[in-house]
Amino acid sequence: MEITKVKDIFSAVSDGSTCKLLQYLLIQTIKVNFPGVEAIVGLEARGFLFSFSLAAELGVGCLPVRKKGKLPGEVEAYKYDLEYGSDILEIQKNTIQPGLKCLIVDDLIATGGTIGAATKLLRSCGANVIGCVAVMELLSLNGRKNIPEGIPVCSLVKYD
Numbered sequence: 001m002e003i004t005k006v007k008d009i010f011s012a013v014s015d016g017s018t019c020k021l022l023q024y025l026l027i028q029t030i031k032v033n034f035p036g037v038e039a040i041v042g043l044e045a046r047g048f049l050f051s052f053s054l055a056a057e058l059g060v061g062c063l064p065v066r067k068k069g070k071l072p073g074e075v076e077a078y079k080y081d082l083e084y085g086s087d088i089l090e091i092q093k094n095t096i097q098p099g100l101k102c103l104i105v106d107d108l109i110a111t112g113g114t115i116g117a118a119t120k121l122l123r124s125c126g127a128n129v130i131g132c133v134a135v136m137e138l139l140s141l142n143g144r145k146n147i148p149e150g151i152p153v154c155s156l157v158k159y160d
Contacts, residue, residue, distance in 0.1 A: 009046060009107045009135060022156070026050060026133060027057055029154050030103065034131050038101040039063050043118055044070070044089075046107035050135070054105060063095050063102070065118050076125050080117035089114070089121050098126035109134045109155055112143030119148050 012018050030037060039061040042051025048064060055062035068077065068088035075090040096102075102122050104115055109132075119129045129151060137143065137155035144153055 022135060023053060025156050026054055029133055030058065033152065033154055034103050036101050037103045037130060041065055041102050041104045041118065041122065043104065043106040043114055047105050049107065051105050063091060065089050065091050065121065076121065078117055078121035078124065080113060082113055089117050091121060091125065096125035096127050100127045101130050102127045103130055104132040107135050109137040109143040110141050112146030116146040116148060119151055
């Protein structure tokens with residue numbers, strides 16, 4: 001299956017060879033563009049598909065950012081607006097050390113709202129967000145406008 005012909009991430013990852021290709025491409029993208037990464041931050045829920053295996057391959061931590069009420073213990077929260085309302089993202093407070101070099105990973109950049117909110121949440125905890133990596137990006141939605149300025153963004157496949 002060719003990744004460039006697939007617009008649905010679940011169809012792509014149902015094929016073992018495509019999973020291996022995605023893993024390889026994501027690892028190479030991170031190694032080339034973000035060599036100092038110390039933690040992979042997977043965004044709920046599809047970012048989780050990639051974050052653990054990427055972190056394990058790179059030998060760094062894996063941190064989940066989840067919707068409100070899904071993480072145990074003390075959390076740091078960030079409320080953000082969506083096209084249709086608002087939502088809250090959370091991360092466990094004890095997982096972020098000041099200056100920790102975090103890389104956000106998700107399956108898709110659409111409007112950029114969740115990545116933008118996750119960046120602000122991580123920064124409020126003292127993390128250094130060094131970039132964002134996504135499998136796909138929908139360019140027509142101009143999601144990069146909602147990602148804070150100065151955050152490098154890499155996406156493997158771009159659709160108009």
